[in-house]
Amino acid sequence: MCRLEGRLTGAGAEQVRTVTTRCDSKLKLIVDLTEVLFIDAVGEEVLSLFKRLGAQFVAETSYSRDVCERLDLPMVRNKPNMQVPGNSNGKGNHSATERRCR
Secondary structure, eight states, X not given: OEEEEEEXXXXXXXXXXXXXXXXXXXSOXXXXXXXEEEEOHHHHHHHHHHHHTTOEEEOOSHXXXXXXXXXXXXXXXXXXXXXOTTOTTSXXXXXXXXOEEO
């Protein structure tokens, strides 16, 4: 699972693309957009690439749902287990700029 937080823009979006495309392609990619505050054109291109790679998206805010609808991104019907390994509270608290590929 790849959880994105904060702004998905410019060089940061390119970094997410690079890291995620290096992940094992046999794994099902689920991208959580719930904590994303803003996405620019570069970020939208990255999300569209993920869609072409077969990703599904979690979107629990009006902004993230709007992005999924505008870009025709397939959303996960039931929210997957969001527990982050090594984090006992299961909330996966990370800085706004930190992006993790799980």
